[in-house]
Amino acid sequence: MSETTEDNIQVLFKSAPDGLPTEDNFEIKHTPIPSIGEGQFLLRNLYLSLDPYQRMLMGGGWTYSGGDLKPGDLMVGRVLGEVIESKNPDYPLGTYCVGRLGWQTHAVSDGSNLDFTVPRDSKIPLSAYMGAAGSTGVTAWVGLKITGQMKPSDTVLISAAAGAVGSAAGQIAKANGCKVIGIAGGPAKCKIVTDVFGFDACVDYKAPDLTGQIKAAAPDGIDLYFDNVGGDVLSAALANMNKGGRIPLCGVLAAYNAEGEPPTVANMGKIFDKSLRIEGFVQTQYKDRWDEARAELIDLIQSGKLAYRETIADGIDAAPSAFIGMLQGANVGKQLVQLA
Amino acid sequence: MSETTEDNIQVLFKSAPDGLPTEDNFEIKHTPIPSIGEGQFLLRNLYLSLDPYQRMLMGGGWTYSGGDLKPGDLMVGRVLGEVIESKNPDYPLGTYCVGRLGWQTHAVSDGSNLDFTVPRDSKIPLSAYMGAAGSTGVTAWVGLKITGQMKPSDTVLISAAAGAVGSAAGQIAKANGCKVIGIAGGPAKCKIVTDVFGFDACVDYKAPDLTGQIKAAAPDGIDLYFDNVGGDVLSAALANMNKGGRIPLCGVLAAYNAEGEPPTVANMGKIFDKSLRIEGFVQTQYKDRWDEARAELIDLIQSGKLAYRETIADGIDAAPSAFIGMLQGANVGKQLVQLA
Structure with missing residues (x-):
């Protein structure tokens, strides 16, 4: 050979x-x-x-x-x-x-x-x-549908929204009838999130008052926060969660490269006050659902509803x-x- | 009259x-x-x-x-x-x-x-x-059995362990076959937790290195942390959680009387790394289970297994x-x- x-x-x-x-x-x-x-x-x-x-x-x-x-x-x-x-x-x-x-x-x-x-x-x-039809899309699907128990009436917030998992999560949520708000860094990335990936709105974590920005974009509060970053962004999301809200935790970008003191999270009392659920997950926990997830993802890509x-x-x-x-x-x- | x-x-x-x-x-x-x-x-x-x-x-x-x-x-x-x-x-x-x-x-x-x-x-x-047979005991029961999905093989950690909810939670967990570690403030309270309430061990959050103390008391890690306080104690518990661990969040004593900056929580990345679930709850979410809970609590009190x-x-x-x-x-x- x-x-x-x-x-x-x-x-x-x-x-x-x-x-x-x-x-x-x-x-x-x-x-x-x-x-x-x-x-x-x-x-x-x-x-x-x-x-x-x-x-x-x-x-x-x-x-x-x-x-x-x-x-x-x-x-x-x-x-x-x-x-x-x-x-x-x-x-x-x-x-x-x-x-x-x-x-x-x-x-x-x-x-x-x-x-x-x-x-x-x-x-x-x-x-x-x-x-989008592989582990990235499946991760987004699992986080929303299994860990996040997504409902069509949910207002969904997604961090790292211009990223691979975040952008897939937003489009899957839109295809399932949700209102979707992204969080990204800088006006250029925010524009991609709304114009390319079709989110309803996107807020800029590099601009002041992230908590207030989220509140302005979602005045009725957040039901599901798909968290890719942790740290201060999670703190701001917690402040905006509705009662019974769900926070699938997909990753902690804020921490991977932190030197010295690890990032901390504020507003944790909201978990009690609003009966929230925060749950870490990895797609490998749910191998029995991969075929179902991938079939839906392939459909969404073919029909133009899942850009990547x-x-x-x-x-x-x-x-x-x-x-x-x-x-x-x-x-x-x-x-x-x-x-x- | x-x-x-x-x-x-x-x-x-x-x-x-x-x-x-x-x-x-x-x-x-x-x-x-x-x-x-x-x-x-x-x-x-x-x-x-x-x-x-x-x-x-x-x-x-x-x-x-x-x-x-x-x-x-x-x-x-x-x-x-x-x-x-x-x-x-x-x-x-x-x-x-x-x-x-x-x-x-x-x-x-x-x-x-x-x-x-x-x-x-x-x-x-x-x-x-x-x-113990009212809202306090029912809160402990709901947190362990519903939100915490307690199993007999669990090692259970409980903060504010000398308090009403904490002491009830520890005894309910013991009666269900779990290994139970308490967290309390000072040697006198810790002694009550082990001697009066029968916990397997109790660590002192006022002494140095709470994370290490928990590790020494539970070298195989914590499966269920019943959190009554939040803040630094939650951070220390997070560092000791086993994969798939559950953290029912019953309250945030650390925050109720905080002036100025609210307490923050570290080690949040463990939620992702260990696929943990943190969930706030109030007993009023589960009124349909109150009769079942109270019947078990009355039994435990009558049989001397639930001191208060x-x-x-x-x-x-x-x-x-x-x-x-x-x-x-x-x-x-x-x-x-x-x-x-």
């Missing part, structure tokens, strides 16, 4: 960053393309998904988990790959698969470590399965710098790396 | 306190005993229950609700009264009733505004229906000072006022 003349190029975890990572925290390594055994198949990876949770796995600074990666480990991440060699009849050549196979150009699988296979007759772009943006870096060598940029908000929409 | 020679003595709300209330925020008023119409009955109130939520209703300082009471309003509170005059066959003379009828020595009812009637053959003290303490002030005139004392932690257990 011609592939054996290539290398498998990997990005390894080298050391824990103190705050924002630098390229020194990663190591690029060339290894031979692995050979496959019975029941296995070889994937040439096309896209790598970069996500904030990967920063958490690196540890250091003020991360919650303490870092799951050890020096020399392959960086964790979801990829979309094409089967280019197969000894498994369920995965013939040309099959597109998505799974958490790491930051590398090739991967071996027997199918057990995959998330899903792309439908053969798919009419949406392949890269969408890394984002991508920032695509070129080549595996660019993964660390693209990752660092994403953590600083340099990307628009889903941050991917094109691998082949 | 001889009662008409008495007055109905009421405590009215006069003004919003700035932080801790003073007696100037209340007004004592004598009014005639009200007469009753068809279907009504007159109660002579025996006990008044003083509770932190009443501070919230007074507004001012940093309260969440902004204060529901207007100057001249009767202070809100639960009383236990005896029917002393009746034009309602369902409530004959001598019936003991509990309801939110306010800080006053007498009250008229038609039954619609009552919480429950004390069973005629009750073998536990009447005052228990104001506490009371601090009983004497006479309606003493209600404001007893209330102020309670907000400062001067009481042991349930704070009542004996009215007759």
Whole structure:
């Protein structure tokens, strides 16, 4: 096979960053393309998904988990790959698969470590399965529909609304009949949130009085706050919640790169006063609902109701710098790396 | 009737306190005993229950609700009264009733505004229906069993553990098979928590390193944290929560009397990292479960598994000072006022 003349190029975890990572925290390594055994198949990876949770796995600074990666480990991440060699009849050549196979150009699988296979007759772009029709969209769907118990009458507030998960969440909520308010940083991002993603309004967390801005945009209060950031933005949202409100907590961007004292949250008494529910979730808790979620997401994308943006870096060598940029908000929409 | 020679003595709300209330925020008023119409009955109130939520209703300082009471309003509170005059066959003379009828020595009812009637053959003290067999015990039961989804395998952490709700919660959790850790202020209160209320351990929030103290008492982590206080204690609990942990939020003592900046909470990222659920609740959300809860509480009291303490002030005139004392932690257990 011609592939054996290539290398498998990997990005390894080298050391824990103190705050924002630098390229020194990663190591690029060339290894031979692995050979496959019975029941296995070889994937040439096309896209790598970069996500904030990967920063958490690196540890250091003020991360919650303490870092799951050890020096020399392959960086964790979801990829979309094409089967280019197969000894498994369920995965013939040309099959597109998505799974958490790491930051590398090739991967071996027997199918057990995959998330899903792309439908053969798919009419949406392949890269969408890394984002709006993949873990990004499913995360938004799970947060709204399962953890957030979304109802059509809800007024929904969404932070990091110009981001991949936030923009998907807003459009899913709109498609389900909700009034949707976004929170984003700066007038340009706010304009994208309303004009491209169709939110009813968007408030600017970099402008003064976020609490008052939210109140002006949602005078009847917030029923569901889809939180991607925590910290001061969560405090401002809490001040505006209606009785019985739900706050699915999808992430804590405010904390990932914090050096020194971690961010704190005010207005926590509202949880008692308004009988609120705050609940952290990850989509992997609800694998039994993934097919249902993805079917709805594919429908929304095909019918033009779920727009998404991508920032695509070129080549595996660019993964660390693209990752660092994403953590600083340099990307628009889903941050991917094109691998082949 | 001889009662008409008495007055109905009421405590009215006069003004919003700035932080801790003073007696100037209340007004004592004598009014005639009200007469009753068809279907009504007159109660002579025996006990008044003083509770932190009443501070919230007074507004001012940093309260969440902004204060529901207007100057001249009767202070809100639960009383236990005896029917002393009746034009309602369902409530004959001598019936003991509990309801939110306010800080006053007498009250008229038609039954619609009552919480429950004390069973005629009750073998536990009447005052228990104001506490461990009343709203206090039901609050603990609801927080553990409904909001907290308590399981026998849980390690349960409880703040304000020497208080009325906290001590009841700990004993209910013990009776359900849980390992129970209390948090209280000072060695004397901690000793009561373990020796009188039978908690497995109690840590002192006034001593250094609360987070480490909790970790030492519960090295395998906390599954359910019954939070009565919020603020720094909640931050320390969050640092010790296990994956999928539940935090029913029963109150925010830390905030009721805060002047200036409200307390903030750290370690909020644990909610995402550990898929935690924090949920505020009030027992009035679950009226359909009250009978079930009270039956279990009466059983536990009769069988000696639910001990409780009371601090009983004497006479309606003493209600404001007893209330102020309670907000400062001067009481042991349930704070009542004996009215007759």
